[in-house]
Amino acid sequence: xxxxxxxxxxxxxxxxxxxxxxxxxxxxxVSEVLGIDRSxxxxxxxxxxxxxxxxxxxxxxxxxxxxxxxxxKEMFQRIPSVAHWITIIKGRDVSDGRVQKLVxxxxxxxxxxxxxxxRITLDYIAPVYTEMxxxxxxxxxxxxxxxxxxxxxxxxxxxxxxxxxVPPDLISARGITKTDTKGTGxxxxxxxxxxxxxxxxxxxxxxxxxxxxxxxYHYFLEVLNHSKFMFxxxxxxxxxLDAKFNDPESQYDENVYTIHVLDKxxxxxxxxxxxxxxxxxxxxxxxxxxxFGIPLENVDQHIRRIESYLFPTIREDDARMTAIIKEALNRxxxxxxxxxxxxxxxxxxxxxxxxxxNFGLTASLGGWKxxxxxxxxxxxxxxxxxxxxxxxxxxxxxxDVVTAFVW
Numbered sequence: 263x264x265x266x267x268x269x270x271x272x273x274x275x276x277x278x279x280x281x282x283x284x285x286x287x288x289x290x291x292v293s294e295v296l297g298i299d300r301s302x303x304x305x306x307x308x309x310x311x312x313x314x315x316x317x318x319x320x321x322x323x324x325x326x327x328x329x330x331x332x333x334x335k336e337m338f339q340r341i342p343s344v345a346h347w348i349t350i351i352k353g354r355d356v357s358d359g360r361v362q363k364l365v366x367x368x369x370x371x372x373x374x375x376x377x378x379x380x381r382i383t384l385d386y387i388a389p390v391y392t393e394m395x396x397x398x399x400x401x402x403x404x405x406x407x408x409x410x411x412x413x414x415x416x417x418x419x420x421x422x423x424x425x426x427x428v429p430p431d432l433i434s435a436r437g438i439t440k441t442d443t444k445g446t447g448x449x450x451x452x453x454x455x456x457x458x459x460x461x462x463x464x465x466x467x468x469x470x471x472x473x474x475x476x477x478x479y480h481y482f483l484e485v486l487n488h489s490k491f492m493f494x495x496x497x498x499x500x501x502x503l504d505a506k507f508n509d510p511e512s513q514y515d516e517n518v519y520t521i522h523v524l525d526k527x528x529x530x531x532x533x534x535x536x537x538x539x540x541x542x543x544x545x546x547x548x549x550x551x552x553x554f555g556i557p558l559e560n561v562d563q564h565i566r567r568i569e570s571y572l573f574p575t576i577r578e579d580d581a582r583m584t585a586i587i588k589e590a591l592n593r594x595x596x597x598x599x600x601x602x603x604x605x606x607x608x609x610x611x612x613x614x615x616x617x618x619x620n621f622g623l624t625a626s627l628g629g630w631k632x633x634x635x636x637x638x639x640x641x642x643x644x645x646x647x648x649x650x651x652x653x654x655x656x657x658x659x660x661x662d663v664v665t666a667f668v669w
Contacts, residue, residue, distance in 0.1 A: 272298065272306045274313050281317035285342040338369045343380050347425040355524065355531025357500060367417040374405065379421070384428050387418055388436040415439070450639040453608040454493075454596045459669055461594035462489075469590045473582075477575075480553060484573045485583055487549040490669055491572070492605035494545075495536035496613075496628030499584075499602040501525040503577040507568035511535070514565050519543055521572075525629060534629045541668050610640050616667040618650065619643040 270276075276296065284291040289307070293300040307314050338344060344365070351361050372379050375390065395411040398404055404411070418438055422428040434440060454462065463486060470482040491502055501523040505512075511522035511533075519538040524531050538546050551558040554568055576583040584601055591598040600607075606628070613624050614636070621633040621643075630636055654660045 272296070272302055274310065277303075277306060277310075277313055278317050278320065282320065282340070285321065285345070287314055287317050287321070333373070335366070335369050338372070338379075339365060341379060343425055344368070347421060350424045351420065363413075364417055364420055367413050368421060371414060371417060382418070382421060383426060384422055384433065384436055387422070388438060391415070391418060392437055449597065449600050449604070450607055451611070451641075452597045452600075452604060453611050454591070454594075454604055456668075458591075458594050458596040459493075462590055462596060465593040466586070466590035469586050469593070473586055481575055483549055483553050484576045485586060487545065487553075488573045488576060488583075489587065489605060490542070490545055492602065493609055493669060494538065494542035495521070496606045496609035497523055497534070497536055498525055498606065498629075499580065501534075503571065503573060503580060505572045507570055507572060508566055512566075514562055516562060517543075519546065532629070532631070536629070537627065545669070610636060613667055614640060616665045619647045 277292065280292045280295040281287050284295045286292070287307075289300045289303045293303045296303070339348065348361065348365060351364060368379060372382070391411070391414060394405040394414060398411045415438055419430065419433055419440065422433050422438075423430050430440070466486055466489075467482050470485065471478045474481045488502060491497060492499070495502075497505075505521055505523045509522045513520040517539065521536045521538065523534050523536055525534060547558065547561050550556060550561050550565055550568075554570075556564050571577050587601040588598045591601055591604070597604060609628055610624065613628065614621070617623055621636050624630070625633040625636055650660045
C-alpha cells in the first residue's frame with residue numbers, strides 16, 4: 263500500500279504569509295488560510311514565540327501606519343479595514359475602474375489629512391468635509407489632490423456606510439448628501455441631433471479608414487453599431503461592451519431581441535433587459551450578418567451560437583475606440599466631450615419628446631431606477647404636454663404629437 267504524501271511543513275515564511283493574509287495571529291484564522299489543523303498552528307506558535315512576535319509587529323505596522331508621505335498605495339490597501347472595505351465594494355459588482363477610483367480617492371484623502379483611515383468617523387469627517395467643500399467652491403480648486411469634493415462625498419459615504427456601518431440617512435443629515443441638489447450634470451442637456459448623427463456616420467467611416475489598418479470595415483461596423491446600440495437602448499459603454507450573444511438571459515425572437523446587460527455602475531451591478539424592435543432590430547440584424555458572415559435570413563437561428571461579445575474588436579481597446587468616436591463627433595459638429603455617454607443623454611431627450619414625456623416608460627426602457635432622475639436631469643414635462651394630457655383625460659380629442667424615434 264502506497265504511503266500517503268507528507269504534509270507540507272509549517273515554516274516561518276508560510277506562517278508570516280498567512281498572518282498577513284488573515285490579518286491576525288489567532289490559531290483559527292491562520293489555520294483557515296493555510297488549510298491545516300488549528301493544533302498544528304498552536305504547536306508552531308508555542309515553539310516559535312519570536313516568529314509570532316514578528317507577525318504581531320508586522321500587523322501593528324499596517325494598523326498604525328502614519329501618513330507622513332512614505333505610505334504608498336500598496337501598503338494602504340493592506341490595512342485591514344481598507345482591505346475589508348474593498349472586499350465589500352467588489353461584492354456589489356462595482357466595476358474594477360470604479361473600485362480603483364474609490365481606493366485612490368480614500369488614499370489621497372487620508373494623505374491630505376494625514377490620518378489613518380480608521381479615524382475617519384462621521385463625527386470627525388463631517389465638519390472637515392464641509393470645510394473642504396466650501397474651500398473648493400470659493401477657490402475653484404480641489405483641496406485634496408485628485409479628489410474634488412463631489413468625489414470626496416462619494417468616497418466618504420461609501421466608507422462610512424459600508425465599513426463603519428453608519429446609516430446613510432444619518433450621513434446625509436450631517437451634510438454629506440448622496441447627490442448635489444443644486445444642479446444637474448454639466449452635459450445632461452446635450453445631445454447628438456438627427457442631422458449630426460447622419461454626418462457622424464459618414465465622418466466615422468473616414469476616421470476609421472484613416473486610423474485602422476487591419477479590417478477597417480469590420481472595425482467601422484462595430485463602432486457604428488455600438489453607437490447605435492447605445493442610442494437605441496441608453497446602455498452605458500462598459501455594459502454594452504461586456505454583453506455577449508450567448509448570454510442565456512438574452513432572447514432572440516422574430517420581432518424583438520432582448521439583450522441582457524449588467525450595468526456595473528457606481529453603486530453596484532444592475533441587470534437590465536434592453537429591447538430592440540423595428541429600425542433598431544433591423545440595423546442590429548444587418549450588423550450581425552455583415553460582421554459575423556451569417557446570411558441575413560439565418561441570423562435569428564444562429565445568433566445565440568456566436569461565442570463572442572457583441573462588439574469584440576473594439577472591446578479589446580476601448581480607449582482607441584473612444585478617441586475615434588470623439589474625432590468623428592467633432593468633425594460632424596456634435597459635442598465630443600463625452601463621446602460614449604452622449605448617446606444615453608441623446609436617448610433620454612429624444613425618447614421623452616417622442617413619447618410625449620412618459621417618464622416611466624423612458625426610465626424602464628433606458629435603464630434608470632427612478633424616473634425622478636430623468637425629471638431632474640432632463641427637465642419636467644412641458645406645459646403643452648400637460649395640457650394635452652388634461653384634455654385627453656376629460657374626454658376631448660387631442661391631436662397626436664408624433665415624432666419618430668429613429669437614428
